[in-house]
Amino acid sequence: MSVSDDGEDIVSVEDLSVTYRSVYGPIKALGGINLKVKRGESVSIVGESGSGKSTLGLATVHLLPQNASYTGGRLMLDGKDVATMHGRELMAMRGNTAFMIFQDPLNTLNPVSRIDAQMLEAVRSRAKHDNTSFNQEEALKEAVQKLEDVRMPDPASIIRRYPHQLSGGQIQRVVIAMGLLMRPKLMIADEPTSALDVTVQAQVLKLLRELQREYNMSIIFITHDINVAYGISDRIVVMYAGEVVESGPSDKMTKNAQHPYAQALIKSVPTTTKKQGRLTAISGSPPNMLNPPSGCRFHPRCPYVMNVCTTTSPKETIKDGDAVRCWLYG
Amino acid sequence: MVSNFGFFVTRRAINALITVVLLLALVFALLHILIPSPEAMARIIVGNPRASPGITASIIKANNLDAPLYVQFFNYLWNTIHGNFGVDTQLHIPEVDVLKEYLPITLELVVVGQIIGVLIGLYTGAIAAANRNRAPDYGMKALYLTTWSAPIFLVAFIFQLILAYWLNLLPASGVVDPILYAPHYVTGMPLVDALIAGDWVYFWSALQHLLLPAFTIAVIGFGLVTRIERSSMIDALDRDYVKLAYMKGLSKRKVVWGTAFRNALIPIITLVALLFATSVGGSVIVEVVYHYHGMGFFTVNAAFNYDYTAILAFTIIIGISVIAANFVADLLYAIADPRVRLT
């Protein structure tokens, strides 16, 4: 296994492409993605549905759907190339290196087994990979401890329930606790809060932020809500139509976004401080990925569109500390 | 939890009882729509289409055939509940005794056949799902589309021909070697009674005779299980909980069989009850081809003798068995899927 040059990065993506086979022909869900996540860093990936942000998350842990495949570039996770992993390597990577939380709380736990069984499974798997012995009672204690860590009230009773007896917020906490049991270096969260109530959402986000510091994990937080991204991460990556259009520190991005799409995303966020009564919606509809627009993929919806945008794809340039792909700055 | 489950069981039991009463009403209605006149009914009861008016009149009187329909229905209901299915018009013994003799044999055949069929279906379905849209998937589909389209007697002939007559592996017909003495009647099922009596020779012979008919029933039924298992397995494999299981670092085998399969099993339980009716229907043909003297064999004979009490008794018993199977399936469903119990 080749070790990445930069040992600082837990995730290092270079020019990654992922393609879906479909009945209508190949769909390039990700094209030429570059992304680095440092150890202990929290990065948000923001984009609308279909921008490829979830595909990027699944690609990181080698859980792409059957009809999708890595078609170019490299994805290094903790110094190892994910695309070429198989069998035991995959099993060791999942859980130990990275853990992923999914979107739909109704679907995310096995409906036919109890919480304790599902959590113990995680401990047992970790023990197997670490070649340590597994003790049922200690494991159970540890599971309860982790549930306490995720601020779950009355963990001893929760752990004996079935998933359908828990609320959405409780389920996401259980899943996070399960992740903590695995002690991963990287936690990927694919819109874990979008199905929850706003108050619960805020609690879960706060929890993730705290746990990240406590356990010194890296977090990749996938969301469509730039507001949430700002709250949880050090850095924001904005994706559009399978490409990264802008990335930079959270503060800078939200205050001074460069790319017209990122600007539009921020304008569409309702805030109490906004004096104007109108929210700005992004005009037009997301691109058809079977036949994406030529040149810059955002040009059909861009208010600053120029001739060059329709023909040539912009290169990444650095503007005020943000990496941005737009002809306005190129 | 326990009280919830108790409540669930009670409610399902009541539902099943209502369906049984409706089944009786249905058979009764069918009987009276098809044979509206008491005289015709009387002729059928004596089993003689040319019975004289004197005889029919006495039969009508004896069986209350001229009473209002609702009175007749309640008499009928009352008799059935007390296990009084009338006297067989051919054998002149109570129908219950005939049922006691033949029903267990058929039940044993159907249950064994069904178990084999479900196992084949689960295995082929899981394989098809794990190899979706590849050669094994298409192969399984070709297999089950053919078997569920083939007439049962054809499947029976082919098995009998190849395995019994050409390869001499198994006996071609009968329930058990006729020179053997039957063990003491306990359940009426040859295998079970032989086990209880510890009669291994009889058990071995009964098992050998059972295999071909049971496999025939399995072959005609497994396709439905394959099909449903395939789609529910594909559905389960797509769920986030399967991805989460992978994220726990579990092996593919553990995820597929431990997590996905367990969930994909749930719809199969309901299907098994549905399949039970099909298997019982199929057992009629299977019993005729293999001379397996169970209820199906007897029913066909009764049909030719216009043995109306026998036919009706068998129809009702089969209907009740199917409703009972549905009831058991409901309970199993509740045990397998914790979500059902609370609703």
Added chain:
Amino acid sequence: MAISNPFRRKPIRATEVAVETQTEPAKTHEVKRGFAFYVEYIAKDKPALLGTVIIGAFLVFALIEGALQEAAALLHQSPYNANLGTILLSSNPIALRFSEQLLPPSFKNFPDLLLGSNFQGQSLLSSILYATPHDAVASLLVVGSAIFIGMFVGTSAGYLGGWTDEVMMRLTDAFLALPAIVLAITISVLIGGGFTSLLVALTVIWWPTYARFFRAQALTIRNKGYVEASKLSGSGWLKILVRHIIPNSVDPIIAYATLDMGTVILTYATLAFLGIGVTSGYPEWGYLSSSGLQFFPQQWWYSVIPGVVIAVVVVAFTLAGDRLQDLIGGRITY
């Protein structure tokens, strides 16, 4: 990659990337599709195409054979002289030929003995052709009347709701608790033998499934806005049935009826095998098979061949029906 990725999604999932936020207006309820659409849809799938060709051949043979037999009856001729067997194979399905008893399939006298001969020396091929009209009529008539009865009972139950609905549902429950073969035996014993009574018996068995299907359709449609609008504008139940329920049911009904015609042929053959509903001298497929039983296993082809013919025809219906099921998402709701 040594280990295959287990997450197999439906192809549509990939396209969601592209289409999920498209702002097309929601699909309206009525999808108008011509006959050509179904032909083209089936033709795209080779096994289904094969099935359709076999079904077509079966129906054409049945039509010609039936017409010949009817014409003979009208002209007061014996139908045994006017049939495809006599005309095409010059082998009368009923004439006794003692020199040709129980012959295995062969190319001798092609195509007369292609499928062998029975114990009276009659060509099995000729006998099988002779019986096609019964199977075709049974499948078309039983499924047709079941759809018709089920449509009226089901839609009225679903539309009226309440007690009518409750009774109807429990009644179909009771019907479905009885295996088709057992119920068919019971009914045909009660009303006496013969082809017509068997058709009645099969229809009595078959309607409840369709009633359930149409009830479900009526329930869905009842709650949709456009029916409300239609009700307000003063149209009656019959109009809603014709305008909304029937057009919406075309796809599932075509898919289900195609599969069901195969099942009816199967059940019919099985009953004929038992000798139920068989007119003496009429070579029903199932009956042909069971009359070979006494020569089993020595002349095994005698029993097996009619069974194989039944299987081929039913498989044809299954292949076509299976393809049509994909049209409605492989799911039949009733």
